[in-house]
Amino acid sequence: EAQVTQNPRYLITVTGKKLTVTCSQNMNHEYMSWYRQDPGLGLRQIYYSMNVEVTDKGDVPEGYKVSRKEKRNFPLILESPSPNQTSLYFCASSLRSGLAQVFGSGTQLSVL
Amino acid sequence: AQSVTQPDIHITVSEGASLELRCNYSYGATPYLFWYVQSPGQGLQLLLKYFSGDTLVQGIKGFEAEFKRSQSSFNLRKPSVHWSDAAEYFCAVGVSNFGNEKLTFGTGTRLTIIP
Numbered sequence: 001e002a003q004v005t006q007n008p009r010y011l012i013t014v015t016g017k018k019l020t021v022t023c024s025q026n027m028n029h030e031y032m033s034w035y036r037q038d039p040g041l042g043l044r045q046i047y048y049s050m051n052v053e054v055t056d057k058g059d060v061p062e063g064y065k066v067s068r069k070e071k072r073n074f075p076l077i078l079e080s081p082s083p084n085q086t087s088l089y090f091c092a093s094s095l096r097s098g099l100a101q102v103f104g105s106g107t108q109l110s111v112l
Numbered sequence: 113a114q115s116v117t118q119p120d121i122h123i124t125v126s127e128g129a130s131l132e133l134r135c136n137y138s139y140g141a142t143p144y145l146f147w148y149v150q151s152p153g154q155g156l157q158l159l160l161k162y163f164s165g166d167t168l169v170q171g172i173k174g175f176e177a178e179f180k181r182s183q184s185s186f187n188l189r190k191p192s193v194h195w196s197d198a199a200e201y202f203c204a205v206g207v208s209n210f211g212n213e214k215l216t217f218g219t220g221t222r223l224t225i226i227p
Contacts, residue, residue, distance in 0.1 A: 042217040097213035103155040
């Protein structure tokens with residue numbers, strides 16, 4: 001089944017403890033991105049990648065890192081999480097551009 | 113800069129009644145427009161998209177949307193809603209920004225269905 005898989009689905013952590021949220025797609029998509037969803041703000045793009053080893057900032061990149069060493073994987077790294085990064089995170093991918101993206105099921109992150 | 117406005121935060125509709133969710137966008141060029149649905153605890157699923165051509169677009173689950181350039185709108189409609197349509201709906205505009213073609217989302221409309 002074609003899909004975007006994120007792990008974990010739920011994560012509770014403490015301020016300053018580094019964490020990684022994994023994202024993998026099995027559709028051979030070139031474009032991948034990360035969003036955060038906050039009440040009243042909709043989804044905002046954090047980072048995107050147009051292909052392997054090509055990443056760039058989205059609208060809200062502060063406090064996040066990404067890497068794209070393989071086409072299928074696009075992990076999101078929080079080096080020193082803070083409470084304002086408590087949010088619902090989505091990974092998404094699409095064939096080439098950032099349009100018509102396929103979304104993962106989300107990761108609910110709570111930073112205490 | 114591009115933006116998307118969904119003026120209704122929450123809508124309640126009776127099962128079997130018709131539905132219209134509003135979406136207005138602001139973008140200088142011809143936009144790519146999308147509607148996504150998010151069921152509780154789920155990711156976003158693409159309902160339909162408009163790139164060009166016929167301004168009335170058919171999607172999955174019986175939804176349709178109409179692009180009206182003069183009104184900068186892309187409203188989502190369904191003639192008869194089912195209880196399973198209860199979800200949050202997001203309108204999005206696809207833009208090209210320094211080589212990054214990305215989606216800018218509205219803030220969403222939560223749909224409640226009553227028996």
